[in-house]
Every structure is written in structure tokens, then in C-alpha cells.
Amino acid sequence: MIDQSTICAISTSPGVGAIAVIRLSGADAIAVADKVFKSGKSGKKLADQPANTVHFGKIQSDEEMIDEVIVAVFKAPHSFTGEDIVEISCHGSVYIQQKILELLLKNGARLAFPGEFTQRAFLNGKMDLSQAEAVADVIASSNAAAHKLAMNQMRGGFSREINELRDQLLHFTAMVELELDFAEEEVEFANRTQLRQLTEKIEKLLARLVNSFQLGNAIKNGIPVAIVGETNVGKSTLLNALLNEEKAIVSDIHGTTRDVIEDVVNLHGTAFRFFDTAGIRDTKDVIETLGIERTYSKLEQAAIVLLVTDLQNPYPVVAERINDIRKRLNEEQKLIIVGNKLDSAIHDTMVQMEAIDLNDHEKLVFIAAKQKTNLNQLVDLLLSAVNLHIADSQDVIVSNVRHYEILRNAHNAILRVLEGIDSGITNDFLAQDIRECLHYLGEITGEITNHEVLGHIFKNFCIGK
């Protein structure tokens, strides 16, 4: 049973603005609005107005005139929630917003729970669960990459991928279960080789989605970049220079939230999570050795490694460090070798560094962090490293932890199917694993869900959405 009560909430950002919007949704949304709204011109009730129209008038509480407002009327099922919706645009004083809200509550609406408008949109079939979840991500996304990811998911790109997977699995299960019905007759409707191929294909798809989470999560929370190098090569200076760069870039973005973690930098629409590390050097000091070990272990978490070297050093010193780091990186990680202190570089070191044979995942750039020379080139390299990453991982990228966990479960189930085929287990076990996999995919789109899961998903939404 869908809750039919009429809910209301302030939907715009809290605080004072030129205007604010208060939203009502539910079976009685228009009736409740009619109790507090007096049309300015026609005197008509909102109930008598056509859908998708706006009306000027005033909100009055007994004798007190609260505000002059614009009211928009939407009618079920053609609205965001699929219910009747009234949106009241009022002057954006906190006092007025609060007063109108109080008035609506007094006249039969109740305050919406966090995300309840979106939850109703899901329950009324306006979007599936993964799309509903993306609404929160769209609102929270603060850079181009995260926005694109969330927007694609909200518009159903991810759902399409999941539904294709489900179709393939259903085809698979149909064949297996058909054999099950004729178990005593030992027929084989599905060629075992073909079955295995289909299973492998599904396994690959699931594996790709599971693996895309690392990148999706990175896009959402910032691409992890490790800044490594010997002591005193200018790592911190570089980090500060990049942070300054950020301040210049974000300062013209109105109202950008300030409570970012110190080291997340938004460079031309992509968030990078830089972590500075202890300088690497050969030492017998036990404590310092521990610190250096930690640097190496941090390398593993990085999608991109910025290896900072000092161009004032002779080439062999630089080369040794480069080789050391190269050995420690895996194929997925991008390496940017940064020759710092360009202003006082040893010429020969530069020449020899330029001669290094770089592979596809490696780049070289000379900068002077202190003077901010060539910093733009470094930023471009960072951005192209990410684009390479995104291009590598094709269309749909998973960024939601819930989806990731479900997809891992689905992937494990399909791996058991594959194992089962190879070890020749009976069809009923196969069918059970496939059904489990189908069940998981249904949890993502919300075909299979329960109150608790919904509560958990929507509790992190803001009120008014």
C-alpha cells in the first residue's frame, strides 16, 4: 500500500534567497493548497485550474497576509511523484518559508521524510530504484565527471545495462529449467558449450560492472593521486600550488561548498584526491623506514602516481627512483614523472630524462612548482590520465556502494554457475544459483525490495527531494 497522505517540504536550499519553493505532493495536495491560497485575479480555486499552469496570488493565515506567491499545479500521473503536486514560489525569507510550511501542516499536510518525494516517484513507477538513488547523486555531484555519472544513471543508463543482463539470465534459466522439467528423459535443450559461453559472457559483464566501481567511487569522491618522491624535492610545494590552482578555479563558482577535505582539488570539472607522502630515502632509521614503507603501501591506493624528482640532482639519482617506483606499480596505475625545480635544473639530467622510454601509462613533465611554471601542463596530464581511465572502462560505471555489493554477490553466484557447469553439477543447483543472481539484479532496480531497504536508501536524501 502506497501512503496517500499529502506531504510538504521546503525544496530549495535552506537559508535566505530571493525566492524559495515549497512543495506539496499527494492526493490532497491541491485541496490543501486551496485552503491557504487566494488567487490574485480570477479568484478561481486551484482545483479548477488545468494541469501545468502557474497562478499569482497570496497566502493568507486568518487575517495575516503571509506573502504574495506564484503557485504551479501538476496533476497525477504527470508529475515528478506521479501524484498531484503543488509548488509554491514565495519570497525567500526564512520567516515566510517557515510560516507557509506551518500553515500547510495546519491544513492537513504532513512534513515529508528525507527523499520521500523521490521514494513516491519510485513507488508510483515513475523511475526504478537505481534511478531514484541517482537523484541524490545528481544533487550531490559537485564536478562534471560525477555529474555525468549520476545523470546517466538517473536517466536510466545503468538500469538498461542491468535489464540486459537480466534478459540474458532469463534466457539462460529458461533453458536450464526446461531441461529440469524433462530431467528423467535426459534431453539437453541447451547445448552445454553454448550455455558455458553465455555464462562466461554474463560473468564478464558482471565483472566489468564490479570493477568499474573503483573508478566510479573515485569519480564521486575524487581520483586518488599519490605524490611521491625523495625528501625535499618539492612535493608539498607542488600540492600547495595545485590547491591554489583550485582556489582560483572554484572561486568564480557561486556558493560552492567550502567544507571540502583539504586535499581534494577540483581541476576543470574532475575531483582529484591528492595525498602527500613521506619522502623516500635510503635510511637506517627504523621509524623513518616505517614511514617510507607506508608511502609504498599508499601507492597501491592511487589511480595516478605523481613521482616528483629534483632536476638539480644528477640523472643516476633520478633514474634510480624512477625505476624503484615503476617496479611497484600495477598495469592499471598511471605514472606521471615530474621533473621539478626547472628554474635551476641540471641540463644533462633533463636531456637524459627526456630520453627515457615511456610506455602508454607513463608521462613526463618538467615544472617549477614554486614559480608555478608549466603547472597547466601537469594539470592537462592529470586530466588525460583520467579520461584514459574512463575511456578504458566503457559505458556504465558503478558508483553506488549498494549496487557494488549487490553486483559482487551476483558475480559470485554466476561464478558458482560456471564452476557448476565445469564440474557437471545437476541442473537444479545451476538453476538455484541463476535465480539467486536474478534476485540480486532485481534488488538494484527495485523489483525486489522491502521497507527496510527503502528506508535505508532514502534516509540520506535531503528533505524536500
Next chain:
Amino acid sequence: MIDQSTICAISTSPGVGAIAVIRLSGADAIAVADKVFKSGKSGKKLADQPANTVHFGKIQSDEEMIDEVIVAVFKAPHSFTGEDIVEISCHGSVYIQQKILELLLKNGARLAFPGEFTQRAFLNGKMDLSQAEAVADVIASSNAAAHKLAMNQMRGGFSREINELRDQLLHFTAMVELELDFAEEEVEFANRTQLRQLTEKIEKLLARLVNSFQLGNAIKNGIPVAIVGETNVGKSTLLNALLNEEKAIVSDIHGTTRDVIEDVVNLHGTAFRFFDTAGIRDTKDVIETLGIERTYSKLEQAAIVLLVTDLQNPYPVVAERINDIRKRLNEEQKLIIVGNKLDSAIHDTMVQMEAIDLNDHEKLVFIAAKQKTNLNQLVDLLLSAVNLHIADSQDVIVSNVRHYEILRNAHNAILRVLEGIDSGITNDFLAQDIRECLHYLGEITGEITNHEVLGHIFKNFCIGK
């Protein structure tokens, strides 16, 4: 010449919200919106849609899908600014808001100056200048009293008052100037006694408006309340108790701004500006005497004086202080005598205090500030003291500094007229003073204005209004 360019701005509170509204106004508002908006269903251009309708669709920049939005279309002259207006309701991420704004700028709109929407409403004759000014006050008002004042002014209550004054002055000037035309014939169209009566009436009206500013300003910025009394009677405890009261009251108001001056307390919709003072006592210490003098001088600024006394003291001590303060107050000021420490009071002191003969502007209450006993009674007395004040000053209350200054000038001009009549100056001097007075009133409603004045008025508005 009115600027016809199309302006745009984010009109909702800055920051992340469920939704945000971006507003376009100007001759090309609809054309600019049509360049970035693709209708979801009909595919129709907004230019082909009727006024006062809303439309679902998407905002697209080249290949990038920015957001799914609801767009409202208003057509000149039936809009807030009197021009074509398009309001775009988007998902409230800062990224999306910024992107849509950038897109509109790229397609021919320019960023609105602070208050430019309201300024256009004034220039297009949708409201007079004092109403336009009230829009900012409506948005800024954070309590019921300030809201009522601003709303009354925005709805034209103040303009009506000014226009009535102008009508009376015009009647007056017509008579005087008629006499001027027939100066050589020594006719007297206007009976001098009647003229004087009319001038007096106008003077009284202007004086009332000028005087109302003190209250208007107090309502806007907090009613000034002095807390006075001897040392150690519990003045600071009382102030803290009242501040706590406030926290309890404002905590359920969503998004209330936090950067209030420490001692402004919002009690049931009215702001009070409490100032604690140095304790009064007889002393030979020169420095302390200076502090006490300052306390007395602060008394003058207070609309309400809270005289805190200690019920543990014998009555004569209390009575002496009450008489001392009573002597120092003027007729306009309200006095609330607070008997504190009710929990350990001397019974006789209470009995004798209750026997004090209070006038209309005086009240008595017994409390225990520390235990918060009877604090509600004290709050009620504060509120009724203000209501008495507001009731005293009839309808329209001036709260705008610009209006106050102009009204003072107008009042001085009319005083000169009165003086002139009594001293028998010639009609041309009389007429000049009257015309000056008319000029000032025209400055309030904006019939007489200039670019500089407008710039000054609207620069303190927020962008988007």
C-alpha cells in the same frame, strides 16, 4: 530608456538543495531559454506556449545533458518584472546551477545586477519605489513584526499614506498658486485660517511618520531593552535565561541564520535587542561611577527598561532604586520592575512591592531567573509592552532610513510653511516650500528619481531578486 537586455540569475538560496530556480527576464528571455531547453513531450518551442504554463524537458549543452528541468513561462506585461520571464527549476546541485547559468550567459543573457529584477519591476511601473525597496525588507525579515511591516509596505500601505499626503499638499499648493496668479488683485481664495489648519494637519502627519521611524527601526533591528539594576541582583542570569529561551524557540526553525548578534533574542516573533549594563550602586570609586553613568545614559536608548531587583533585600533598598530609575525615564519608555530570586524572597518586600502604585507604562513581575520561574510572564510583559508601542503609533510605520531622511526634510519644509503663514511671508515663498515638500514625497515613491539613487537602493539587494 529602460535596459531591454535579458538578464539571468540563480534566485534561490545559494548552496545545495533539492531544487534550485534560475530566472531569466527581458525581451529575449523566452528566445534564450528556447536555445537551451528541449521540451520533453510536445517538442514545442516555449515561444509557442501560452503564458503561465509549465513544461518538462531537458537542458542540453552541445552533447552534454545538463539536467531534466521544469520551466515556467510568463509573458509581458503580466509578470513580476513586467517583461517576459522564464523560470527554470533544476536539480539543486551547485554544479548544475552553475552550468545552466553559464549556458544562458553563452546564449545571450547577461548576469543580473543585485536587485535588477525588482528594479525593472519599478521601472516598468509594476510597483513604486517604496514598494520595490520593501521587497528586500520582506526577504530579510526574520520575525513576525518585521515581516508584517515590510509586507504592508510592499503591498502599498506606505505608498497610500504618502499619496494622501501629496493630495493634501497639492490641494494646498493649488490654492496658494491661484492667489499668486491674482497677486495684484489681493484676492484671498484660501482662507488663511483654513490654510493654517491644513498645514498643521500635514505637519502632524509628517511628524507622526518621522517619529514612527524609531519604532520601525527597532522592529527591524530589535526592540532595545536595557537590563538595569544593582550589582549582583541577577541581571546576567536573566539575560542568559532569555537567550536560552531563544535557542529553544528558534531551534525548530529550519535554516535560521546563526550569525545574529549575541544579545538579540527572537521572542514569539518579535526581536528584542537586550543590553546588559553595569550594576548600579553608591560608590566613591571614580571609575565605577563612570560605568554607572554610562548605564544611565544607555537608559535613554531603551524602549523598554527591565529593572531587576533582589527580593532578598529589604523593601527600602528596592524602593530607592525604583524611584531612582523612574525619575530617569521619559513618557515613551516602558518600565518593567522585575523582582528576582523569588525562591528566597523576603515576604515583606514582595508585599510592599505589590502595593506600589504603577502607571500605564509600568509593570511588575516576580521571577527566579536561575530556576527560570515565571520567565514566561516576563516574556508576555515584554511582548505586550511592544504591542502597546505599535498600537500607539497607528497604521504606517517607517522603517527605511532613506524614507526617514526624506520625511525629515519634508517635515522641515512644512514647518517653514507654518512659520511663513504665521509671519505673513509672501505666497511665492510659501509655494516654494510646498513644492520642496512635494518633491521629497516624490522621491519616496520614485516619481522623482535618478540613476544614482536607484543604484544606491538596489545595490544592497541580493542577486536574483
